[in-house]
Amino acid sequence: MNLTIIGTGYVGLVTGTCFAEMGNTVTCVDIDKQKIENLEKGIIPIYEPGLDAMVTRNVNNQTLRFHTDLQKSLDHCDMAFIAVGTPMGEDGSADLQYVLDVAKSIGKYINQPIIIVDKSTVPVGTADKVKDVVASELKNRGVEIEFQVVSNPEFLKEGDAINDFMKPDRVVVGTEDKETAEKMRQLYAPFFRSSMDRMLVMDVRSAEMTKYVANAMLATKISFMNEIANICELVGADVNKVRIGIGSDSRIGYSFIYPGSGYGGSCFPKDVKALKKTAEQNGYSAQLLSAVEDVNNRQKLIIADKVISHFGSNLSNKTFAVWGLSFKPGTDDMREAPSIYIINKLIALGAKIQAYDPKAIDEAKEFYLKDISEVSYAASKYDVLKNADALLMLTEWKEFRSPDFMEIKNNLKSPVIFDGRNQYDSERLQKMGFEYYQIGKN
Numbered sequence: 001m002n003l004t005i006i007g008t009g010y011v012g013l014v015t016g017t018c019f020a021e022m023g024n025t026v027t028c029v030d031i032d033k034q035k036i037e038n039l040e041k042g043i044i045p046i047y048e049p050g051l052d053a054m055v056t057r058n059v060n061n062q063t064l065r066f067h068t069d070l071q072k073s074l075d076h077c078d079m080a081f082i083a084v085g086t087p088m089g090e091d092g093s094a095d096l097q098y099v100l101d102v103a104k105s106i107g108k109y110i111n112q113p114i115i116i117v118d119k120s121t122v123p124v125g126t127a128d129k130v131k132d133v134v135a136s137e138l139k140n141r142g143v144e145i146e147f148q149v150v151s152n153p154e155f156l157k158e159g160d161a162i163n164d165f166m167k168p169d170r171v172v173v174g175t176e177d178k179e180t181a182e183k184m185r186q187l188y189a190p191f192f193r194s195s196m197d198r199m200l201v202m203d204v205r206s207a208e209m210t211k212y213v214a215n216a217m218l219a220t221k222i223s224f225m226n227e228i229a230n231i232c233e234l235v236g237a238d239v240n241k242v243r244i245g246i247g248s249d250s251r252i253g254y255s256f257i258y259p260g261s262g263y264g265g266s267c268f269p270k271d272v273k274a275l276k277k278t279a280e281q282n283g284y285s286a287q288l289l290s291a292v293e294d295v296n297n298r299q300k301l302i303i304a305d306k307v308i309s310h311f312g313s314n315l316s317n318k319t320f321a322v323w324g325l326s327f328k329p330g331t332d333d334m335r336e337a338p339s340i341y342i343i344n345k346l347i348a349l350g351a352k353i354q355a356y357d358p359k360a361i362d363e364a365k366e367f368y369l370k371d372i373s374e375v376s377y378a379a380s381k382y383d384v385l386k387n388a389d390a391l392l393m394l395t396e397w398k399e400f401r402s403p404d405f406m407e408i409k410n411n412l413k414s415p416v417i418f419d420g421r422n423q424y425d426s427e428r429l430q431k432m433g434f435e436y437y438q439i440g441k442n
């Protein structure tokens with residue numbers, strides 16, 4: 001099939017590349033000229049394991065190309081995927097301006113029947129809005145062209161996006177049109193070699209809702225476990241043991257119940273808020289979702305609070321080494337990363353930060369911790385420890401899992417570790433003379 005992917009960010013680039021890998025002819029479009037120029041030169045704008053090689057292979061095979069010209073890209077296109085951002089608007093709802101701009105352009109430029117597929121995360125009712133915008137553009141042009149609007153939310157995880165896309169747990173397709181459902185089935189069939197059972201076709205509104213509910217459920221699990229961790233600390237229980245104790249119940253399971261420094265990233269915070277807003281707009285107060293957010297906002301600062309209770313609230317002569325800046329391992333994405341909140345709080349109390357992250361340092365320097373002179377960076381995890389008063393472990397990259405603790409001890413001014421991801425064995429560290437703070441265990 002000839003596919004146009006509009007918006008070449010995390011989702012658009014991965015989607016386009018994976019569809020090209022399966023033999024489709026794909027054009028990825030973006031309004032960001034620099035991004036497209038770089039992609040044409042083989043420079044990939046994001047860190048995502050396995051993506052570079054797959055992009056190069058498909059560009060060389062001429063199954064994948066990049067463009068800024070949407071009009072040209074829509075020529076001979078069977079399906080146009082909308083994969084632009086839906087950031088949080090001022091009132092907490094999803095800002096649909098980019099999605100609706102794209103819908104307008106599609107209506108302006110298409111000359112043949114087309115399936116418009118919404119991959120961006122959008123509130124219930126957005127497909128209807130997209131339909132109205134496209135129809136009104138066609139009417140202005142005085143032409144009649146058949147088109148369908150499908151909801152096909154994306155569930156990939158940054159850091160494992162290629163794997164998630166190529167071997168999906170499920171693909172959700174929202175359409176009430178049988179022929180369109182069949183075309184979507186054909187498109188996704190190569191991703192399900194044994195059975196199409198995991199392709200879930202439903203009505204558009206349920207598909208739009210499914211994406212928000214999935215993210216809200218995952219955020220709820222995280223906040224629930226963080227709340228339990230905080231209670232464990234107060235009563236002298238060890239949340240690491242409690243986690244295993246409850247996970248062994250097959251109704252609960254082990255996944256996504258790790259306590260930590262709270263959730264971040266581009267999706268959970270904005271999607272929980274947008275779902276809450278949707279409820280509110282329909283006269284319902286989503287109390288559980290509000291609590292999920294409140295717990296998370298507090299949790300993002302828990303490690304900073306532990307630093308303050310250890311060192312006091314005047315940190316003007318203190319320097320902290322930070323391991324990990326991205327909101328989770330495997331990505332350079334720093335959107336809403338807990339590290340930003342923790343670092344800013346410590347700096348406000350006078351501290352200096354020496355940070356290291358395997359992939360996110362450029363993002364930090366360019367955007368999220370830009371021009372903050374109190375933050376310096378080093379090229380290795382051991383270099384940032386020199387002359388630091390303590391180590392703060394904030395993102396559980398694999399290279400931090402089993403470090404040389406003697407080297408850590410020899411480099412730090414005092415052997416203190418604050419672990420925001422409960423990665424280490426507290427008994428071992430205590431025996432080695434560390435003061436070791438983690439989440440949910442004293």
Ligand code: NAD
Nearest residue numbers: 007008009010011030031032083084085086098120121154
């Ligand atoms: P992103 O910010 O990385 O990328 C969006 C891209 O769209 C940018 O490159 C931007 O320049 C481009 N764009 C904006 N307006 C455009 C236009 N009119 N024409 C062409 N390009 C345009 O965003 P993302 O992380 O890829 O997320 C996209 C959507 O997918 C969001 O709704 C998000 O919630 C959802 N989503 C994201 C993830 C994730 O892990 N990042 C996972 C699932 C779903």
